[in-house]
Amino acid sequence: MKNPFTEAYRSLLDIFYPQICYCCQEELADRDENTCLQCRLSLPRTNFHKQKVNSFTERFFGRVPLQYGLSYYHYKKGGNVRKLIYQLKYHGKKELGIEIGRAYGYELAAVEDFKAIDLIVPVPLHPKKKVIRGYNQSDMFAIGLSETMEIPWSPDILQRKVFTNTQTKKDKFDRLGNMDGVFHIPKPGLIKNKHILLVDDVLTTGATLEVCANELVKGKNTTLSMATIAMAS
Ligand SMILES: [Zn+2]
Numbered sequence: 460m461k462n463p464f465t466e467a468y469r470s471l472l473d474i475f476y477p478q479i480c481y482c483c484q485e486e487l488a489d490r491d492e493n494t495c496l497q498c499r500l501s502l503p504r505t506n507f508h509k510q511k512v513n514s515f516t517e518r519f520f521g522r523v524p525l526q527y528g529l530s531y532y533h534y535k536k537g538g539n540v541r542k543l544i545y546q547l548k549y550h551g552k553k554e555l556g557i558e559i560g561r562a563y564g565y566e567l568a569a570v571e572d573f574k575a576i577d578l579i580v581p582v583p584l585h586p587k588k589k590v591i592r593g594y595n596q597s598d599m600f601a602i603g604l605s606e607t608m609e610i611p612w613s614p615d616i617l618q619r620k621v622f623t624n625t626q627t628k629k630d631k632f633d634r635l636g637n638m639d640g641v642f643h644i645p646k647p648g649l650i651k652n653k654h655i656l657l658v659d660d661v662l663t664t665g666a667t668l669e670v671c672a673n674e675l676v677k678g679k680n681t682t683l684s685m686a687t688i689a690m691a692s
Contacts, residue, residue, distance in 0.1 A: 560603020579612035
């Protein structure tokens, strides 16, 4: 049953703060949506879930043994996917990450091969960034995927080490992109005999994903796949 107070409140919200499409800025009819249907349908999909070998898996060829490499969208400069990622990361729109994950997970759940995946693991965010942002955008994507794929996710498998002041040299290396030893797995027994889906927001060079992956494949009989919201070409 509709709550008249909630309905009235929402009507007021619509007048003073209309919900707009994150892509085209047009006013949305439905407050619960983030994008209009037209923009949503025109987002550039990769369809990597239909090709076992694709430009995602090729990017990691010779670097990390991957079962599957998946990305929902192509990431292009000035494109709508970029606008969505920006809202997710810098405008506190964490719900958007969950919704994208749900939608993608719904499509992935229809592929028989992906039923072999046991656990979804997000790339941890730098603790300082997490304090500023309040959440890890990769966790949000993982939550959505987990719901529709019906596969558990865990933010505790892979952890990012916090270096103390006496280790500032290490911190400096981290900023320069050398991430050896930055990630660790406190309980390796939890990934034993598991097919892990490592997830992140955007695949660019793949440096961070690679470092995480190298920790995960140290697990006993652990196999690995990756999924991102978007991939930059
Ligand atoms: Zn739109």
